[in-house]
Amino acid sequence: MTTFALVGAGPGLGLATARRFGAAGHSVALISRDAEKLDGLTADLARDDVRARGFTADVLDTESLDQALHAAATTLGPIEILQYSPVPRADFMKPVLDTSADSLDAPLAFSVKGPVTAVNAVLPGMRELGRGTLLFVNGSSAVRPNPKVAGTSVAFAAESAYARMLHDALAPENIHAAQLIIPGAIRPDAEHSSPDALARRLYDIHQQRDGFRHYSEPLPD
Template sequence: MAKVLSVVGVGPGISLAVAHRFAREGFAVALISRDLAKVEGYVNDLKAAGIEAGAFEYDSADSASLETALKQVEKQLGPTTVLHYNAASLHKGSLEQETADSLVADFRVNTANIVLAVNTVRGKMVPGEGGILLTGGGLAYMNATDYLSLTLGKAATVTLANLLNKTLKPAGIFVGTITVSGTVRPTAEKHTPDNIAEEFWKLYSDRSTVEVRF
C-alpha cells in the first residue's frame, strides 16, 4: 500500500504543488476541500498522470465533517502518512470590523481544526514516516492590523507547530511549518507554488527543523 498524503484546504497554488511533489515520491494523494467539484478536477489531472488520488469533501465550519473526511481517506486510500494542513480563512478585517464571533469562526479554520485533524490521523502514523505539515504565513510576524484574524491565526500556527512537535516527536511523527513570507504566484521570482512545495519536501525529508521562513 502506498504512503498517503492528505491535503486539507486545496487550491491551485501551494497545496496542489505539494500534492504533485509528494506524488513524485510515490505518495497517493487525498485532496480534501469544501469545493468537491473543484478538487475532483484536480484529482482527474493527477490520475491522468498516473497518480493514485481521491477527492473528499468537508465543511470548514464543521469540525466533525473534517474528521469524517479523513476517515473516508483511510478507507479509500489507506491511513494518512503525511497530513498537509493548508486551510485558512482569508479576508481583511480590522479591530473595528472583527467581532468575538468572527474571530472564533476563523480560529476554527485557521488553527483549531488542525488539532482535530492531527488527532484523527496520528494514531496510525508509522514512526519515522509520519508527518504533519502546516502552511504558515509571514503575517505571523508582521502585526498587520488590517488582517487581524489571519495574523492571529498564522501566529498560532507557529506556536502550534512547536507544541505538536514537542508532543509527537517521541512517537516518531515529524511536525513542521513553512512560513511563507511573500505573495505566492507562478511567475514570482522566489515564492512560486513549486518552490514552496520543494521546501515542504525538504522539511519533511530532513525532519530536523520545525519552522522554515521562506
C-alpha cells in the first residue's frame, strides 16, 4: 500500500482530498502545525475506514517538514502522491506598494523552500516505486499577479515555475507534477470549487496525468 501525503491538512479541501485518496486504497499522511487538529482529522477519516496518521510540521521550518515526510513513509508506506496546499498567512497578502524586501522572506519560504523540501523528501521513494504524483494547489495570483496581495503573487509565481520545471524534468521517470489553480473561494455550495469537487479533480489529475496546469473553473475577467 502506498501513501498520499498532504502538506497543509485542514477540515476543508485537505479532509476531502484525504478522504478521496483514502477511498482509493492509499494510506494518508496528514501534515500540519496543529497536533490537536490532526487528531480530529484522523479520527474523522477512521470513521470512513481510511488509514490515516498525523505528523506535525511547519512548512517554514524545513527540517521539521523533511522529518515529517520521512516519518510518514516509514510509518505508513512509500509516498506515491504528494499534495502541497497549505493556506498562506494573512500577512503574506500586503499591497505591492507596502511590500518590502524583508516581507517577502516568509512567503517565499512558504511557497518555494517548503515545496522544494517536500519534493526532495519524497522523490527517492517515488523513484524506487517507479511512479509518483506531485500536486501543487494555488490561487489565481499564481498566474495573474494581484497588486493587492503582492506576497502571494510573487511567491506563488515562483512555486509555479518550480512545479513546471519538475513537470518537464520528471516526466521521463513516470513522476507527474501538476498544478491546480482555484480562482475563487472554496465553498461547500460551489459547483466546481467545493472541497469534494476539488478532491475529485485532484484525484482525476493524478489518474489521468494529462498536462501541467489545470483550473477548477475559468479565471474571472
